[in-house]
Amino acid sequence: DTAVSQTPKYLVTQMGNDKSIKCEQNLGHDTMYWYKQDSKKFLKIMFSYNNKELIINETVPNRFSPKSPDKAHLNLHINSLELGDSAVYFCASSQDKGVGWGHYEQYFGPGTRLTVT
Amino acid sequence: SQQGEEDPQALSIQEGENATMNCSYKTSINNLQWYRQNSGRGLVHLILIRSNEREKHSGRLRVTLDTSKKSSSLLITASRAADTASYFCATDAPSGAGSYQLTFGKGTKLSVIP
Numbered sequence: 001d002t003a004v005s006q007t008p009k010y011l012v013t014q015m016g017n018d019k020s021i022k023c024e025q026n027l028g029h030d031t032m033y034w035y036k037q038d039s040k041k042f043l044k045i046m047f048s049y050n051n052k053e054l055i056i057n058e059t060v061p062n063r064f065s066p067k068s069p070d071k072a073h074l075n076l077h078i079n080s081l082e083l084g085d086s087a088v089y090f091c092a093s094s095q096d097k098g099v100g101w102g103h104y105e106q107y108f109g110p111g112t113r114l115t116v117t
Numbered sequence: 118s119q120q121g122e123e124d125p126q127a128l129s130i131q132e133g134e135n136a137t138m139n140c141s142y143k144t145s146i147n148n149l150q151w152y153r154q155n156s157g158r159g160l161v162h163l164i165l166i167r168s169n170e171r172e173k174h175s176g177r178l179r180v181t182l183d184t185s186k187k188s189s190s191l192l193i194t195a196s197r198a199a200d201t202a203s204y205f206c207a208t209d210a211p212s213g214a215g216s217y218q219l220t221f222g223k224g225t226k227l228s229v230i231p
Contacts, residue, residue, distance in 0.1 A: 004159070035221075040223065041154075041203060041223060041224050042221075042223050043160070043205065043221040044221075045218055045219065045220070048218070055218075090159055090160070092159075092160075104165075105150060105162040105165050106150075106160075106162060106219065107162065108152075108159035108160040108161070109159050110158060110159045111157075111158070111159050
């Protein structure tokens with residue numbers, strides 16, 4: 001059983017297109033995340049989301065938007081794709097934030113490699 | 118700005134040797150976590166050490182935390198070829214407005230030669 005799954009695994013598209021990446025977790029977690037990993041393997045948080053709040057990294061362009069139909073899903077929509085959006089995108093989940101001790105460990109999906117041509 | 122930085126960037130050892138990776142960070146943290154990433158795969162959580170802990174063990178892994186120096190180390194003993202991967206430290210620290218953020222370093226690429 002896959003804990004955190006993402007589709008598609010690979011996505012090749014042209015500049016200017018709009019695309020979505022889907023993420024599902026079956027761990028019963030309350031918090032989900034999207035990360036972007038660039039070609040130098042630097043992993044950067046884009047969004048964190050639970051039933052109560054969406055926290056957006058201020059450096060993320062508003063062309064990126066998370067959509068959560070329910071607690072187990074957090075999809076990533078990207079409008080007007082640009083060459084610089086090419087990267088590997090990871091979805092992750094964790095239990096809700098621990099009071100006083102910050103986040104619990106996160107469980108990552110296998111990643112979606114997005115290539116914009 | 119980047120919180121955690123691993124050192125070295127790359128490490129190559131023979132199977133059976135120990136591997137030590139270091140992580141330095143800049144601000145006060147709630148906890149520090151280590152993750153492993155095999156090539157082409159997602160990150161896998163290895164160990165979490167809280168800010169009031171100094172050392173933690175899990176199997177062949179030993180993590181230390183020195184909050185006065187804002188640094189942590191990950192020791193993998195008796196390395197195996199299967200340990201070949203990139204290892205990331207991640208610090209959990211306040212990001213403002215009462216929220217917390219997990220910030221990853223750039224990772225150490227470990228190669229274990231059979």
